[in-house]
Amino acid sequence: MIDPYYKSLDKNLYLLHGDTMELLPQFDHQFDMVFADPPYFLSNNGLSIQSGKIVSVNKGAWDKSHGFDYVNDFNRKWLSLVREKMKDDATIWISGTMHNIFSVGQILTELGFKILNVITWEKTNPPPNFSCRFFTHSSEQIIWARKHEKVPHYFNYDLMKELNDDKQMKDVWKLPAIAPWEKSCGKHPTQKPLSVLTRLILASTKPNAWILDPFSGSSTTGIAANLANRRFLGIDQETEFLEISIKRKQEIENEKTAELYRQKIAGFITKEQFSTFVHQEISDTGIKVALGFCRSDNVKKSKSSTVFYFHAIEGNNKVKEFPIGILEAQKLILYSGGRGRPNQFTGLMADIQSVELKHKSDIKGKENSETEFYYEVTLKDSFEESETLKGVINLSVLFEKIDEKNRKLFQQYLPALATWENVLKSITAVGVA
Ligand SMILES: C[S@@+](CC[C@H](N)C(=O)[O-])C[C@H]1O[C@@H](n2cnc3c(N)ncnc32)[C@H](O)[C@@H]1O
Known part of the structure; x- marks a missing residue:
């Protein structure tokens, strides 16, 4: 039994504080889906541009690169632990860039997962490449895999098609980088946009599903999960980020704010589409x-x-x-x-x-x-x-x-x-x- 750092009043969002590698073996729960945004190990003292200013790419000590073997060992360890926490028909999504995604892909296969897609999230408003020596970095990859080679997974094909003007949804998602309103509770250096998380949650889970994020940060996964009537457990080692997560959850406890956020999240054809869908989904499956x-x-x-x-x-x-x-x-x-x-x-x-x-x-x-x-x-x-x-x-x-x-x-x-x-x-x- 672990004492959660935070348990929301509606018991739909739990947060654990500490090292994910130590905490994962300490509780029994099987999840329907996992989203992980692990350290990309890109804090190599490089430079980038943000809002017209030159800034360091360093995110924090947790993101420092320690070499190829270290990255492989790290990915092997957390992926093995997380696999234990997945139901047999569960799927996992892992986001990354060239710094870690090849390692993650290789280890997924090594551990017996079956890779279903590699999504390219094409950012519609990327920062410019000021060195002018290569193409502008404007995408991130998200690998989608299921736990077993042979056990079928859930995919809401119809909804994805509907979101793409009634054409099959492609594995390239054009979605904007994070919007300022998503940072109303404080800043996380690598916060993901709600639009990306909402899409992958709706594609791969049913209402009330339990979703795990072993590198929760500001808990974008949890906020998207709760807005879509799914439940969430997040783990992070930094209380600073867990505190942002709590504020974000408290914001959407106000149903008016939650409804407003559902309307603001990009990736839908109309403003009401997300909200109409989740309410309909609940009554359909009840x-x-x-x-x-x-x-x-x-x-x-x-x-x-x-x-x-x-x-x-x-x-x-x-x-x-x-x-x-x-x-x-x-x-x-x-x-x-x-x-x-x-x-x-x-x-x-x-x-x-x-x-x-x-x-x-x-x-x-x-x-x-x-x-x-x-x-x-x-x-x-x-x-x-x-x-x-x-x-x-x-x-x-x-x-x-x-x-x-x-x-x-x-x-x-x-x-x-x-x-x-x-x-x-x-x-x-x-x-x-
Ligand atoms: C890339 S960020 C996740 C950001 C998150 N997706 C969001 O939208 O806010 C990775 C997070 O993992 C946490 N982290 C790194 N190593 C960890 C570990 N071993 N155990 C727990 N948390 C860890 C960091 O504190 C950081 O907040």
Whole structure:
């Protein structure tokens, strides 16, 4: 168990402080995607031009070159450790320039990854080459690889095509270098633009995916991930950069700022496209889960039952209001609590065979009940008990982007609906304290 340097209120962004090589082996969590912007080892006392001024290319002690073997050993070490943290169908993106990208490519192959693409990010506004002895450096490479040769990976082909005027997205991405508004929380010397990170996250992950960045810096990966409803763990050895990351996360906790940033991020055809897409994506993938209240002294008994009756709301002997969509629920999860205790999931979950609204006269044993109508929920099998589904529920996460009606029903101990993603999100955390 590692104490995170920072855990956001919504538990969607975690930061660890320290050497990535030492921290990675210390926690158990499998990620869906990794983005890494490792040191490029280009701080060789050279010069460049920034805003019309000659500046040193040196980024910091962490970026100093120590020779070819050192760079290879470094890349071999972190790539092996990160590979352990990847799900079998996960992919990894690594950005670089000529200083490190050949080493990274060679070691990926050596470790059993399969390279899928080498993206060229063509900067639309690069600094000029003032030596006039070679071409202007105006690109960075980003290698995309999957963990295994034979295990398929996820690629949102349709979205990428849509972003490219309905033509197949190429492996050359024309996106501007970082914009000043992205530096509102402080400066990192090699901060990546949100446009690059947003594109690669949307291309290779589904909503709620866990994304790891072992060289997090100012956590551009985390900010893009959270803006796209994905979760993030970042590691950096410099508190100065972690502090910038925290400020950036706090900025987008204000939903208005988050929405504004979604509109400002380059690489979309319209200003609204990013936002519309992520909201649509959540509702498309949402498996509906019925949440049924169960008194804590009844949990054991419920475990072997396969038919459940839940009160339907009534008014003047008529069913007045249903939890919207409950008849399409695919899973049933039992929660207990109440009377001053927090609501918590019991760990009991089952697949639903059918949900029917029934009058009490049609239910054996309930003919004389005060409740007129019930939902009869029939399960496919008896309940499974899952440790990961036990725990106190974060209500604002459970009902995030679900109408207020379900939240109210839940508070009255009536069956309510949530999405499977939100159920998991409302109780899960990374394997850190
Ligand atoms: C190229 S920068 C990443 C910038 C980041 N992509 C962003 O947008 O802000 C690399 C980062 O890795 C960190 N770093 C270098 N070596 C490290 C190590 N062994 N463990 C943890 N962090 C390290 C540096 O402090 C630096 O912030």
